[in-house]
Amino acid sequence: MNQVIKTTGLSKSYGKKQALEKLDLEIGAGRIVGLIGPNGAGKTTLLQSLLGLCVADGDIDVLGFDPRRERAKMLEQVCFIADTATLPRWMTVKQAIAYVAGVHPNFNEQRARDFLAKTKVPLNSRIRTLSKGMVTQVHLALVMAIDAKLLVLDEPTLGLDLLYRRTFYDALLNDYYDDDKTIIITTHQVEEIEHLLTDVMFIVDGDVVFDCDLDTFESRYRKVTVAGEQQSQAEALKPIGEIRALGGKQYIYEDADPQALQALGDVARASLAEVFVAKVQGGSQA
Numbered sequence: 001m002n003q004v005i006k007t008t009g010l011s012k013s014y015g016k017k018q019a020l021e022k023l024d025l026e027i028g029a030g031r032i033v034g035l036i037g038p039n040g041a042g043k044t045t046l047l048q049s050l051l052g053l054c055v056a057d058g059d060i061d062v063l064g065f066d067p068r069r070e071r072a073k074m075l076e077q078v079c080f081i082a083d084t085a086t087l088p089r090w091m092t093v094k095q096a097i098a099y100v101a102g103v104h105p106n107f108n109e110q111r112a113r114d115f116l117a118k119t120k121v122p123l124n125s126r127i128r129t130l131s132k133g134m135v136t137q138v139h140l141a142l143v144m145a146i147d148a149k150l151l152v153l154d155e156p157t158l159g160l161d162l163l164y165r166r167t168f169y170d171a172l173l174n175d176y177y178d179d180d181k182t183i184i185i186t187t188h189q190v191e192e193i194e195h196l197l198t199d200v201m202f203i204v205d206g207d208v209v210f211d212c213d214l215d216t217f218e219s220r221y222r223k224v225t226v227a228g229e230q231q232s233q234a235e236a237l238k239p240i241g242e243i244r245a246l247g248g249k250q251y252i253y254e255d256a257d258p259q260a261l262q263a264l265g266d267v268a269r270a271s272l273a274e275v276f277v278a279k280v281q282g283g284s285q286a
């Protein structure tokens, strides 16, 4: 694996709060990794540690650099958008584009304009006159126009409407991504990114508790809709989660015998969100 990120024993505490707990992580080039976790699990702290934005303990290697000591060099090849996207409010959108063009060697001005052409953001508007979602659109356009080896997106679509969220993820996959780039995304809207991920990680209480590529995920997890009279057989096969459904129950299985599942009822793929809830909350879902 052509490795882009490797951490060993990554730990970070804020006073008594242990936000990251000896976290080991490896991400290879060309992967699109979804980092999924409950509120307060440590996702932002992990991304900030990788970007050198907070000082953590342990070994951290990002593109061959230690972000604590070689942050400036590392950032030449890394691009990120934080969940608190801010831009200078007095600038016009055009000026923001010109500014990034002036300071960033890998910025493609035309690309930024092309991304913005898919929005209703006027180039001559001052940032302070834009809605929150529009500011995020400008920020995303600036970030997506930078040719970086690693793109880190912390809740990139927070506050964006449903239509633009789709447009953004389409552009990310079709216009931005190629095999040389690695992308890490955190979001609570798991269903929106499921189709574009190559890998998924669940993070709980400051540690990665699940790390799986999507091909393996597709082959390991199933959801079966079971009518009332079959439920005791279904439970005997030890599902990892269950969902109450109209006229029966749906059970989530990990590595179960496909034939045994067929005998219980309708078998379908289990979604990332369903497996996440089953594994992290470990029980029934509404």
Ligand SMILES: Nc1ncnc2c1ncn2[C@@H]1O[C@H](COP(=O)(O)OP(=O)(O)OP(=O)(O)O)[C@@H](O)[C@H]1O
Pocket: 014, 017, 018, 019, 037, 038, 039, 040, 041, 042, 043, 044, 045, 046
């Ligand atoms: N600056 C800080 N000072 C003190 N505690 C902090 C600070 N930043 C984060 N924490 C704590 O560290 C833990 C992890 O927070 P973090 O923001 O990394 O979680 P998250 O997974 O990104 O959460 P969310 O999904 O809610 O954004 C939480 O318990 C949080 O309260």
